[in-house]
Amino acid sequence: MANEIVTAIKHVDINNSNVNCEDESDVVNPWNVVSKSETGIDYDKLIKRFGSSKIDDELLDRFEKVTGHPVHHLLRRGIFFSHRDMHQILTMYEQGKPFYLYTGRGPSSSSMHVGHLIPFIITKWLQDVFDVPLVIQLTDDEKFLWKDLQVDEANQLAFENAKDIIACGFDIEKTFIFCDFDFIGQCPDFYRNMIKIGKCVTYNQVKGIFGFGDSDVIGKISFPAVQAAPSFSSSFPFIFGKANLPCLIPCAIDQDPYFRMTRDVAPRLGYHKPALLHSSFFPALQGAQTKMSASDSNTSIFLTDTPKQIKNKINKHAFSGGQATIEEHREKGGNCEVDISYQYLRFFLEDDEELKQIEKNYSSGELLTGELKKKLISVLQPIIAAHQECRAKVTDQIVRDFMTPRKLKYGYC
Numbered sequence: 222m223a224n225e226i227v228t229a230i231k232h233v234d235i236n237n238s239n240v241n242c243e244d245e246s247d248v249v250n251p252w253n254v255v256s257k258s259e260t261g262i263d264y265d266k267l268i269k270r271f272g273s274s275k276i277d278d279e280l281l282d283r284f285e286k287v288t289g290h291p292v293h294h295l296l297r298r299g300i301f302f303s304h305r306d307m308h309q310i311l312t313m314y315e316q317g318k319p320f321y322l323y324t325g326r327g328p329s330s331s332s333m334h335v336g337h338l339i340p341f342i343i344t345k346w347l348q349d350v351f352d353v354p355l356v357i358q359l360t361d362d363e364k365f366l367w368k369d370l371q372v373d374e375a376n377q378l379a380f381e382n383a384k385d386i387i388a389c390g391f392d393i394e395k396t397f398i399f400c401d402f403d404f405i406g407q408c409p410d411f412y413r414n415m416i417k418i419g420k421c422v423t424y425n426q427v428k429g430i431f432g433f434g435d436s437d438v439i440g441k442i443s444f445p446a447v448q449a450a451p452s453f454s455s456s457f458p459f460i461f462g463k464a465n466l467p468c469l470i471p472c473a474i475d476q477d478p479y480f481r482m483t484r485d486v487a488p489r490l491g492y493h494k495p496a497l498l499h500s501s502f503f504p505a506l507q508g509a510q511t512k513m514s515a516s517d518s519n520t521s522i523f524l525t526d527t528p529k530q531i532k533n534k535i536n537k538h539a540f541s542g543g544q545a546t547i548e549e550h551r552e553k554g555g556n557c558e559v560d561i562s563y564q565y566l567r568f569f570l571e572d573d574e575e576l577k578q579i580e581k582n583y584s585s586g587e588l589l590t591g592e593l594k595k596k597l598i599s600v601l602q603p604i605i606a607a608h609q610e611c612r613a614k615v616t617d618q619i620v621r622d623f624m625t626p627r628k629l630k631y632g633y634c
């Protein structure tokens with residue numbers, strides 16, 4: 222019992238409230254991500270600490286063989302770098318057995334930045350490749366509890382964020398989006414699962430996993446059950462009927478504590494443990510030491526930015542791995558590992574050959590920082606413009622349609 226929780230706790234020092242995941246340099250938990258290193262979080266260490274598995278070439282090869290698709294560049298380039306039970310999902314797919322996808326977002330501000338798109342880009346790709354149902358949870362309740370927001374404000378942000386999510390191209394026949402404040406009261410089965418989960422986890426365990434303390438409000442302490450519940454298909458009887466299906470959750474690695482807890486309780490409730498694909502963090506313009514902040518518009522490129530804003534922000538704020546003078550740069554070359562323009566290209570430039578060439582030329586000093594920035598600007602401007610065009614077409618009615626509990630196109634009920 223409590224295997225996953227115990228494994229995770231073994232790897233951390235339990236001497237302060239950040240017990241879930243902190244060592245000398247890196248802090249990674251659902252509310253805080255900080256690294257003191259210029260290159261950001263040490264992800265190999267994180268895999269060990271969290272007890273997950275590395276996404277290696279063998280898994281990627283199998284992915285391609287089983288699905289018949291080349292893997293997405295976010296997987297190929299190690300941006301999604303860690304997993305739990307992905308082999309089992311591939312086996313199910315191979316055997317024609319059903320499963321579903323689950324992801325989510327905490328709506329803390331009305332304008333999302335490019336980093337927020339990463340889990341949705343991979344989820345959309347996975348939905349296309351596997352052709353499976355998808356549920357997307359918008360945790361307006363979580364943001365109400367953690368931020369200085371009124372219930373209605375958080376709920377409204379969820380509605381606005383849903384438009385950006387829908388603009389990523391999700392298929393309405395295959396996708397159910399819900400915000401907790403509106404949905405949970407309508408769905409007794411979801412609530413039952415929340416409470417069943419709540420009965421399996423002690424206060425001592427959530428303290429260990431999330432670092433809660435004696436002065437945290439009880440709403441926070443019970444919230445993990447809300448994020449865990451969508452991992453079980455019986456929470457959505459209108460989609461899955463009485464079927465008990467496993468799910469696959471693409472998310473940033475900071476969300477793993479929720480799902481370690483979920484995986485721990487699943488067998489006791491007669492459910493499957495959710496499988497996971499973990500991404501690394503999208504770095505702030507100023508460098509990889511911190512996660513981007515939705516409240517400081519200069520730390521990132523927002524989905525609402527104009528072409529001019531994109532250009533100015535990159536030119537002014539994108540941390541450079543180049544040298545101080547042109548002469549020095551030509552001689553010593555730039556450092557791609559810390560250069561934010563190069564790092565952003567890894568996320569958004571699809572052409573592998575071109576990216577490789579850029580890396581070579583920048584490292585050798587042939588390509589200058591200004592030229593690298595220009596390339597990033599020319600890649601991001603059309604992506605953001607296309608996103609804005611798609612979003613403008615998402616009406617309130619379309620959002621309400623995605624959020625209506627209904628049978629999807631799959632015949633589980």
Ligand code: TRP
Pocket residue numbers: 251323324325326327328358359360363448470471472473476
């Ligand atoms: N807690 C997440 C956030 O703050 C939102 C979320 C809910 C989520 N369910 C999820 C994220 C499932 C990934 C997968 O962003």
